[in-house]
Amino acid sequence: xxxxxxxxxxxxxxxxxxxxxxxxxxxxxxxxxxxxxxxxxxxxxxxxxxxxxxxxxxxxxxxxxxxxxxxxxxxxxxxxxxxxxxxxxxxxxxxxxxxxxxxxxxxxxxxxxxxxxxxxxxxxxxxxxxxxxxxxxxxxxxxxxxxxxxxxxxxxxxxxxx
Amino acid sequence: xxxxxxxxxxxxxxxxxxxxxxxxxxxxxxxxxxxxxxxxxxxxxxxxxxxxxxxxxxxxxxxxxxxxxxxxxxxxxxxxxxxxxxxxxxxxxxxxxxxxxxxxxxxx
Numbered sequence: 001x002x003x004x005x006x007x008x009x010x011x012x013x014x015x016x017x018x019x020x021x022x023x024x025x026x027x028x029x030x031x032x033x034x035x036x037x038x039x040x041x042x043x044x045x046x047x048x049x050x051x052x053x054x055x056x057x058x059x060x061x062x063x064x065x066x067x068x069x070x071x072x073x074x075x076x077x078x079x080x081x082x083x084x085x086x087x088x089x090x091x092x093x094x095x096x097x098x099x100x101x102x103x104x105x106x107x108x109x110x111x112x113x114x115x116x117x118x119x120x121x122x123x124x125x126x127x128x129x130x131x132x133x134x135x136x137x138x139x140x141x142x143x144x145x146x147x148x149x150x151x152x153x154x155x156x157x158x159x160x161x162x
Numbered sequence: 163x164x165x166x167x168x169x170x171x172x173x174x175x176x177x178x179x180x181x182x183x184x185x186x187x188x189x190x191x192x193x194x195x196x197x198x199x200x201x202x203x204x205x206x207x208x209x210x211x212x213x214x215x216x217x218x219x220x221x222x223x224x225x226x227x228x229x230x231x232x233x234x235x236x237x238x239x240x241x242x243x244x245x246x247x248x249x250x251x252x253x254x255x256x257x258x259x260x261x262x263x264x265x266x267x268x269x270x
Binding site for chain 2: 026
């Protein structure tokens with residue numbers, strides 16, 4: 001009986017099951033902070049993220065999965081989100097640049113960018129990763145020394161579906 | 163945030179449609195996201211959602227529904243999530259990220 005069952009098992013035809021692996025590639029935008037910016041204080045009346053002024057440029061990374069589906073809109077600050085009490089006006093300047101890319105063609109983003117007020121708009125025409133750095137500078141009115149304390153300002157990085 | 167082009171579907175409430183969205187948090191420095199609905203000029207449009215501000219841990223995702231009145235559909239263009247930044251103790255620039263999906267025309 002035992003040999004009969006073994007023979008039966010050997011003769012049995014194998015059964016295969018098909019397991020499907022399903023993937024979905026869809027338009028997607030991911031924003032990550034590569035580096036938080038820090039304000040340097042090169043002179044008493046100035047705060048700046050520029051390395052030459054002792055600051056650190058904030059860097060954000062955009063990952064897009066599908067070409068030509070999103071625009072990147074990065075806005076440099078025009079006000080402090082928190083600061084000590086300041087009584088005079090602050091002159092703000094800023095700019096945003098592409099600093100690193102995963103695809104060579106993305107280097108053309110800098111030439112094609114549009115600046116509207118304090119916003120810089122990049123058309124993300126290629127799929128992959130792009131790193132943007134934003135310079136921000138604040139000069140206190142009439143070259144007065146800024147009051148001592150902690151100053152923070154917000155860079156807004158938007159990824160908007162076309 | 164996905165889908166990039168959400169399709170609105172009828173909801174269980176008459177005169178209200180819903181979009182089913184998913185947010186994945188890839189920012190280690192952020193845990194809270196705010197949901198907003200805007201028109202083409204980024205003017206706020208009224209909406210409802212179980213979460214107005216939701217907590218999403220790093221490398222985790224969360225599904226959420228956004229309910230919009232049919233009467234507002236003609237103006238509603240973007241559904242966005244905006245990261246909430248935490249007050250800092252050093253002089254620095256904080257980065258607020260905003261990702262917007264574009265509402266597809268019509269209701270499924």
